[in-house]
Amino acid sequence: MNEQNTDVIQGTLDMLILKTLSLEPMHGFGIARRVEQISQGVFKVNPGSLLTALQRLERAGWLDAEWRQTENSRRAKFYTLTRAGKKQLEVETADWTRRASAIARLLKAEG
């Protein structure tokens, strides 16, 4: 039973959601599934955290939400990236890249 950690890296959930939604509007489960698929199962999103994060991002004005029909004709709450959200994604991506590359450099450095 040596389960690998599938928690989303702390502080990156917002960025992952924004990135996912930048492709197309999606509902909560769709986002979770997409993150899991693209990360090839490395990250699994906790539904409670995801739905709370969606609410927070909507309040912040980065997402718009609306109830619509899904392709299999169920009603679902779809989230769309707003213009402010796009900008925020850029900011967070740039920030992440900067920090990730710094960490990568640190790890590469050898005594």
Added chain:
Amino acid sequence: MSLWRQFTHGLRSLMNRQAADREVSDEVQQYLEEAIAAGVACGLSIEDAQRAARRELGSMTSVQEQVRSYGWENAVRSLASDLSYAGRQLRNNPGFTIISVMTLALGIGASTAIFSAVNPILFKPLPYPHPGRIMMIWSTFEGARSEIAFGSYRELAARSSTFDSMAVFEPWQPTMTGGTHPERLEGQDVSASFFRVVGVAPVLGRDFEASEDVFDGPKVVILSNRLWKRHFGRDPAILGRQIKLNGDFYTVVGVMPSTYENVLSPAAEIWTPMQYDTREITTNFDTGEWGNHLRMVGRLKPGISREQGAQELDEIAHDPWKQFPRPRWASLEHGLIVNSLQDDIARGVKPALFAVIGAVILVLTIACVNVINLLLARSAQRRGEFAVRAALGASRGRIVRQLVTESLLLSLLGGTLGMGVAAAGVRALIALSPSGLPRLDAISVDAVSFVFALAVTTLVGLATGLIPALQISSSELNLGLQLSSRRSAGDHSWTRRALVVTEVALAVILLVSAGLLLRSMRRLFSVNPGFNPTHLLTMQVQTSGHQFDDLASAPGAGSAKRRRFFEQALEAVRGVPGVQQAAFTSVLPLSDDPDWVSTYGAHFEKDDRDPQSGFDVFRYAVSPEYCETMRITLLSGRCINEGDTASAPQAALISESLAKSEFTGENPLGRRLHVGPTNRPWYTVVGVVGDVKQTSLAVDNPDAVYLSTEQTWFADDTLSFVIRTRGDPAALAPAIKEAIWSVDKDQPIVRVATMDDLLAVSEAERHFVLTLFEIFGIVALVLASVGIYGILSGSVTERTREIGVRAALGASRRDILALVLGQGMRLTALGIIIGLCGALAASRVLVTLLFGVSRLDLITYLGVVALLALVSAIACWMPAWRAVRVDPSITLRVE
């Protein structure tokens, strides 16, 4: 944008909670369905898919709760539920709630009232532009502040470079005629720069001009808004109008704004330029220009500190220039005293104010301690409830928050009621306050007081809530459920005992202070003033008008008329039925007659060759029968009588102390002295009379000389009549005034008061502080006894079972009584000991207010100890008696 979203979304969910909750549960439900559908699409059976989805999602409710708990509206929601729960708690315990709220209202109200009164005097800046730059400048006499001469002002104003402007002023009490009765106004004689120093300009008309402040200049006045309203109905055409003052016409040039508060002389309603004569100021020192009787105020230049200004003036004082010659009495060789105006006006009352502030803080603390005590008692009863809440998942923080919400609600109720108490208290304070209290008009419950009260309320709420809340330890929360009814008096109650001890100690401090003041007051009023104050009516009569002027064409004619008027008035007064004796004097003991108009230099013939000899005496110019009317004791010789006319030999009475200090073992009768000018014939001592208290019962002013008004070197224009009556002196006042006006209806009569009233007024400040301490002391005593009663009665309830067991095991009623009483009295004793130490320290603050009583006065301390011991014994007795009646068979069966 996002803030707006935050607000509107939150508000929407707050307004329609059901819809918001449904949306969240819909979304979670939909998530679950999508997950199942996805599982099925991957080829799982529907049951497996459902199971997998549920595992992934966890508990539906907890996900919903997690999502719902997001957003500011949740804080509001839980606050609202805390509040409504707290409200329910308070409503369900009306007794507890009423006592706590009243206690807090008293504490918060009293401290807000005192703060409102003290704030304008000590803290609030004066209502002038850049008030910190306004300085009072005093000459120095024997190390104390003393008035300054016009000549000194002229030199300082000319030489100083650190001050923008300087001004001098003195009281001026003109008589306004033209109405039905003459009215004496309170005003100020000022240099033209006065209002520029203060920084307030007239709202109507203009300020004085320098060209008006010259000898024989135009007669102009500026009116206060109050006088303008009272006498001229706010008529804007007042400018340029002439009003008759002291028989002369004065032109009104300005009206001050209604907001102008004159802290230098709150009663002043009219101002006129001084118009000193500067023509001989460098050659002739024997003029009014060189009398030390002015007060001086200056405005520093921006950026100059008080120290810099004071230093410069000091240098000027010690470096006389020959173009500014100074007489000996205005040499300024002892330097000058420079105080900020705010400090200067608060100076006299500071000790009293600090004592009162200290007292009110003690009262507030006692109130808090009492409420904390009540809350602790209640939280002991509620232990079961907390345990249930903890078992249902409430964290310790959540329970603490609930308790603090309750105490905040309690203190908010108390604070609201306290504002009412404060409003009433401030009105009472103003009514009670001594006339010496500065800035009375500025005292009110204003926005600042409100903020103060709010801050105090919040602090009290937090303190009273946190202390009991932190008492509940987490282990207790768990144990509470099992043990809720079984606890005996556990060790947690040490906090409550400490609180009772604190309360007793604070009460001791307050009561000792009140006791010391009370005994001082007793001592003070048993001081013999040197005359008999009962059945004595006094009034000040002023002469005004040009008929009393001494003109060059007829020297002395005006003075003679003045003397004749007073004599005729005295005759008329003596004729009023009910009058036993009547006389008049230039200076009235224990009145507000200022020292500087009543003291003069004097020296005896025996010291005549020594030019440095001489001393200040009170000069009483009196009519015949003055000593008899006042009942001043005649020790030897005779009093001033009808024979001491202008043409008779110059006669003087001297006071006992003066006789003793100047003629030890010798007979002073027949000795000769000068009072005032030395170029007149000697006065011969014809009698010695007892000492009289002049300024206050607490102050000895023993050196006094009594002269006949006929034989003094000038005719006083204002004399105080003293009238010994058979019945109530106040009732005779109207008849006596009519009698005086029957001689001349244009002469004003002011300050009509019985001597008993003057006596009370002269000690008003002490009396004021005493009254406050008495009130606070009684409040403290009541609260402390309630506290002792509360804790003992709680402890008896908690220990019923233990007492029952003791009784069953053979403890007698006496043993049980001793057990409970002993517990209470031990706490009291500890509190008294700590309180006595506190009182010893606190009494230092009171020293300046005490009279004839040591701050370590044994009787006061013993009295307070006895009083507290008695009160707490009574408070202990009731619970103890209840404990004695515990029936062991019943208590043991209950278990």
